[in-house]
Amino acid sequence: MILTHESQLTDAVLADNAGTADKRLREIVASFIRHAHAFLRETRPTEEEFHAGLQFIAAVGRRTSERHNEVVLASDVFGLSTLVGMLNNPLGSDHTAAALLGPFWRQNAPHAALGDNIARSNTPGPALFVRGTVRDTGGKPIPGATVDVWQASPVGLYENQDPEQDDYNLRGVFRADAEGKFHFRTVKPAGYPVPVDGPIGGLLHAQRRHPYRPAHLHFMISHPGYKTLITQVFPHDAEDLDRDVTFSVIAALVADCVRHEGDAPAPDVTGPWYSMAYDFALERGEQRFPAPPIR
Amino acid sequence: MILTHESQLTDAVLADNAGTADKRLREIVASFIRHAHAFLRETRPTEEEFHAGLQFIAAVGRRTSERHNEVVLASDVFGLSTLVGMLNNPLGSDHTAAALLGPFWRQNAPHAALGDNIARSNTPGPALFVRGTVRDTGGKPIPGATVDVWQASPVGLYENQDPEQDDYNLRGVFRADAEGKFHFRTVKPAGYPVPVDGPIGGLLHAQRRHPYRPAHLHFMISHPGYKTLITQVFPHDAEDLDRDVTFSVIAALVADCVRHEGDAPAPDVTGPWYSMAYDFALERGEQRFPAPPIR
Numbered sequence: 001m002i003l004t005h006e007s008q009l010t011d012a013v014l015a016d017n018a019g020t021a022d023k024r025l026r027e028i029v030a031s032f033i034r035h036a037h038a039f040l041r042e043t044r045p046t047e048e049e050f051h052a053g054l055q056f057i058a059a060v061g062r063r064t065s066e067r068h069n070e071v072v073l074a075s076d077v078f079g080l081s082t083l084v085g086m087l088n089n090p091l092g093s094d095h096t097a098a099a100l101l102g103p104f105w106r107q108n109a110p111h112a113a114l115g116d117n118i119a120r121s122n123t124p125g126p127a128l129f130v131r132g133t134v135r136d137t138g139g140k141p142i143p144g145a146t147v148d149v150w151q152a153s154p155v156g157l158y159e160n161q162d163p164e165q166d167d168y169n170l171r172g173v174f175r176a177d178a179e180g181k182f183h184f185r186t187v188k189p190a191g192y193p194v195p196v197d198g199p200i201g202g203l204l205h206a207q208r209r210h211p212y213r214p215a216h217l218h219f220m221i222s223h224p225g226y227k228t229l230i231t232q233v234f235p236h237d238a239e240d241l242d243r244d245v246t247f248s249v250i251a252a253l254v255a256d257c258v259r260h261e262g263d264a265p266a267p268d269v270t271g272p273w274y275s276m277a278y279d280f281a282l283e284r285g286e287q288r289f290p291a292p293p294i295r
Numbered sequence: 296m297i298l299t300h301e302s303q304l305t306d307a308v309l310a311d312n313a314g315t316a317d318k319r320l321r322e323i324v325a326s327f328i329r330h331a332h333a334f335l336r337e338t339r340p341t342e343e344e345f346h347a348g349l350q351f352i353a354a355v356g357r358r359t360s361e362r363h364n365e366v367v368l369a370s371d372v373f374g375l376s377t378l379v380g381m382l383n384n385p386l387g388s389d390h391t392a393a394a395l396l397g398p399f400w401r402q403n404a405p406h407a408a409l410g411d412n413i414a415r416s417n418t419p420g421p422a423l424f425v426r427g428t429v430r431d432t433g434g435k436p437i438p439g440a441t442v443d444v445w446q447a448s449p450v451g452l453y454e455n456q457d458p459e460q461d462d463y464n465l466r467g468v469f470r471a472d473a474e475g476k477f478h479f480r481t482v483k484p485a486g487y488p489v490p491v492d493g494p495i496g497g498l499l500h501a502q503r504r505h506p507y508r509p510a511h512l513h514f515m516i517s518h519p520g521y522k523t524l525i526t527q528v529f530p531h532d533a534e535d536l537d538r539d540v541t542f543s544v545i546a547a548l549v550a551d552c553v554r555h556e557g558d559a560p561a562p563d564v565t566g567p568w569y570s571m572a573y574d575f576a577l578e579r580g581e582q583r584f585p586a587p588p589i590r
Contacts, residue, residue, distance in 0.1 A: 002537050005379040012542055013374035019503040024344075029502070031338045032415060039330040040378050043323045050379045053323075058366040061356010064307040071353040075345075078328060079308035083335050083346045114537045118588075208314040209326070243299050247307055251299045 009035040038139035046088030056199055063198040069103060069293075070198045071072070076100070076246040077209075094137040097250045097279045099232040102218060103293045104158040105150060112172035117185040117266075120166045124187070125154030127273040128257075129265055131183035133279045134176050134221055140284060141180025145271065147185070148173045148220040156192030185266065187232055188257075188274050189215040191239055205244070211245050219280070220289075233278050305332040351494055358493040364588075365493045371395070371541040372495055372504075373505060389432040390578045392545045394527040397513060398588045399453040400445060407467035412480040412561075413444065419482070420449030423552070424560055426478035429471050429516055429575045436475025438576060443468045443515040444479070451487030480561065482558045483552075483569050484510040486534055489541070499540070500551030506540050509533035514575070515584075528573050543559040 001012035013033050020026035045053065063070035075081045081100055089098035112118060119125075134145035150171040152158050159165035170189075177180045193211040196204060204211050215238040222228040234241060234249055235257035241249055257280045264273050308328050309414035315321035358365035370376045376395055384393035414420075429440035445466040447453050452574060454460035465484075471477045486508035491499060499506050508521065510533040515524040529536060529544055530552035536544055550573045559568050 001542075001545050001550065002546050003542070005380070006386065009374050009378055009381065009542060016504055016538070017502055020501060020502065021503060025501055028338050028340065028344070028348075029498075031334055035330040035337075036375060039326055040375060040382065042330075043326045045323065045379060047379060047383055049319075052374075054370055056364045057352065058359040060358045060364075061353045061359065063369040064356065065352040071349045071356075072587050075349055078331060079304050080335060080345075083301070083304055083332055084340060084342060086304065087335065087339050088342055091301065135298070162404060203324075206315055206317065206320055207312055208316060243311070247296075247298070249297045251297050254297065263408060276353060290351055292472060 001178060010034065012246065013037070039145055052293065056203075057194065059199040068198075070195075070200060072103070073105070073194055073198070073200045076194070077204060079247040082247045091250070091252070095283045096221075096229055096231060097252050097275055098136050098230055099248045099250065100246065100255060101220075101230050101290055101293060102232075104152075104160065105148075105218065105220070105290070105293055106160065106168070106171065107289075107292050109148060109150065109171035109173050110168050112174055112184065114174060114177060114181075115185065116172060116174075118170055118172040119153075119185070119187045120169045121151055123165070123169060125190075126188050127264065127266065128186050128188045129183065129273070129275045130186060130217070130278070131181070131275075132278045132280060133209070134180045134182070134282065136226070137283055139281075141176075142223050142226065143178045143180055144283070145176040145180060145182075145221060145223040145226075146173060147176060147182045148218060148222070149186075151189040151217045152192050152215070154187055154189040154190045186217075189217060191215045209245060210240065210243065211244070212240045213246060214240045214249060216248075221280050221282060222287050222289070223282065224287050225284060226282040226287060226290060228287055229280060230284050230290065231278075231280075235274075235276060240290045298382045305329065308332070308356050326347065351498075354376070354494040355535065363490065363493075365490075367398070368495045369491070371480045371489070372499060372525050374542040376425060377542045382544060386452070386545070386547070390576045391516075391524055391526060392544045393525055394545065394548060395541065396441050396515075396525050396585050396588060397527075399447075399455065400443075400513065400515070400584055400585070400588060401455065401460045401463070401583075402587050404443060404445065404466040405463050407469055407479065409469060409472060409476075410480065411467060411469075413467040414448075414463055414480070415464045418448055418460070418464060421483050421566065422559065422561065422564045423483045424478065424568070424570045424574070425481060426570075427573045427575060429475045429477070429518070429564075430572065430578065431521070432576055432578055434576075436471075437518050438471065438473045438475055440469060440471040440475060440477075440518040440521075440577070441468060443517070444512055446480075446481065446484040446512045447510070449482055449485045449489050451485040460462050481512075484512060485532070503526055504540060505535065505538065507535045507538075507540050508533045508541060509544060511543075515589050517575060517582050517584070519582050520579060521577040521582060523582055523584060524575060525585065526575075528571075530569075530571060 134142045159169040216232040216234045234254045257276045343498045454464040486509045511527040511529045530550045552571045
């Protein structure tokens with residue numbers, strides 16, 4: 001199209017997209033074109049500002065590798081990852097809310113027996129006893145459901161980030177009993193910052209945002225015939241619960257974490273310990289597993 | 296913010312942006328958040344589609360280096376570069392339209408005398424004689440205005456892309472005469488494809504778009520007291536004039552390119568030759584020069 005006015009430009013770009021063979025790609029790119037043009041018409045960047053924006057995108061891409069996913073981090077801190085997660089997993093009163101898988105899940109974590117401690121002996125921090133039941137949306141237990149749990153240590157690091165921790169520390173795959181119940185022992189997790197050494201760290205600094213995620217336990221609950229539930233459970237006393245840098249905290253995923261002194265359920269526990277109960281409800285559907293994340 | 300419904304998420308992200316110290320950054324990022332969320336709510340990508348989109352952005356960033364600017368190419372083929380250019384340089388009947396600088400301008404091109412041939416002897420293609428006048432918005436000539444011209448060869452390559460061409464071939468910096476007039480000799484430029492070996496090439500293929508820019512001459516016209524004019528002039532007979540992959544063709548920048556046989560203005564011209572006239576009108580303003588582009 002030969003332009004005679006700036007107002008024709010968006011239509012010209014859309015017209016050239018109209019020949020896209022794949023209908024879904026055509027629709028997504030058309031929406032992107034409309035929103036990107038509207039964003040620029042609204043903000044009217046100078047050429048210097050626009051150049052700085054393009055350089056920021058390039059820097060995010062260049063920091064993304066097999067080892068570090070800055071582009072997912074960008075998506076997380078703009079709330080885009082959580083938005084896509086919520087659109088694909090609508091909240092509902094009959095099933096547990098989903099939350100982001102995050103970059104630290106590992107396939108093939110060790111199987112454990114109900115009651116086992118997933119914290120190796122060298123892991124510091126107060127003991128936490130977790131229990132719950134896996135049910136369907138009608139409230140019926142799902143016997144033998146698989147409960148895959150992983151978490152950061154009380155210093156805020158996952159074992160695959162931390163040379164001090166044993167391989168697969170703070171990870172375990174449990175099988176619920178005949179009544180859908182599970183329980184295990186661990187240590188109380190701590191919150192941790194997302195990586196701030198790339199362009200997203202610079203953005204967070206400019207936004208005067210802290211880079212912290214509140215403490216949480218990751219869960220992946222699965223059983224044949226049910227949609228696999230990927231979620232996170234947040235102890236109610238976690239710091240920054242109302243300012244998660246990734247916007248993952250849904251009220252229904254916050255669990256009471258009770259502090260106890262004495263009368264611990266294990267003889268080696270000295271000092272204060274914690275207990276937390278959380279029940280999961282799975283929707284009927286296809287049991288699918290995610291691809292291992294790129295960190 | 297602890298969420299109880301997906302509809303709260305956009306406001307939660309905006310609230311965390313509200314503390315940004317720099318007012319302009321706050322405003323731009325807020326607009327980005329609103330448009331990015333609206334785009335996702337409109338297209339409702341699956342998690343696989345969203346992941347593919349993030350990977351596309353990462354690939355564009357990774358292909359951007361000192362030597363190759365894929366992120367600018369992305370901006371070009373979505374019409375974003377032209378949009379920002381038009382917003383910053385509004386069209387008007389009293390001054391010449393601006394167009395993109397592009398990645399091939401070089402600082403310090405050789406100065407030439409009026410009438411000089413900027414095509415070295417080994418450059419193939421029919422001769423083109425260009426003339427014009429540089430005026431202000433009131434129609435008064437600007438004596439001594441600087442006319443910096445650069446173009447691709449008739450095989451569609453700039454000299455800094457093409458080992459066959461001499462250094463600075465098809466580039467020249469002229470000084471208009473006392474009546475604001477300039478003229479020079481060159482060869483008729485050809486259109487050329489943008490680079491298609493990166494992710495943007497894949498996108499253009501999926502969109503069934505050709506990757507061509509129509510033939511054009513680049514001009515940068517400057518004089519103290521006037522806003523520097525960066526633009527492109529398109530011969531009316533250029534191929535793909537109505538389908539420029541970068542959306543740069545503005546009707547007022549298309550010039551009649553007249554074909555002649557015989558009676559050439561230079562004795563060494565054999566066969567058909569071309570002439571083209573284009574007058575430029577500069578707005579009053581600050582004479583500023585761009586930073587050299589990253590290719």
